[in-house]
Amino acid sequence: MDATLTLILLIASIAVVVFSGWRGARPTDIARGPRMMPWRFIMLLAAALVFFLLIHLMAELSGRPLPGAPPF
Numbered sequence: 001m002d003a004t005l006t007l008i009l010l011i012a013s014i015a016v017v018v019f020s021g022w023r024g025a026r027p028t029d030i031a032r033g034p035r036m037m038p039w040r041f042i043m044l045l046a047a048a049l050v051f052f053l054l055i056h057l058m059a060e061l062s063g064r065p066l067p068g069a070p071p072f
Contacts, residue, residue: 010053016046
């Protein structure tokens with residue numbers, strides 16, 4: 001995966017973290033019923049993806065591949 005695609009995925013996952021963090025922090029509205037989307041869990045998964053993409057981006061920009069990475 002090249003650096004351009006990594007940056008695009010990084011920006012998209014940061015947007016998902018911000019959006020789901022905003023949605024998860026809203027107070028519950030009893031009149032509308034329970035929330036069916038686990039926004040906090042989605043935020044945590046997207047934040048973990050952000051960290052993996054940052055590690056991949058740093059390895060891509062430094063020119064040294066990660067240990068055990070395939071040669072393609």
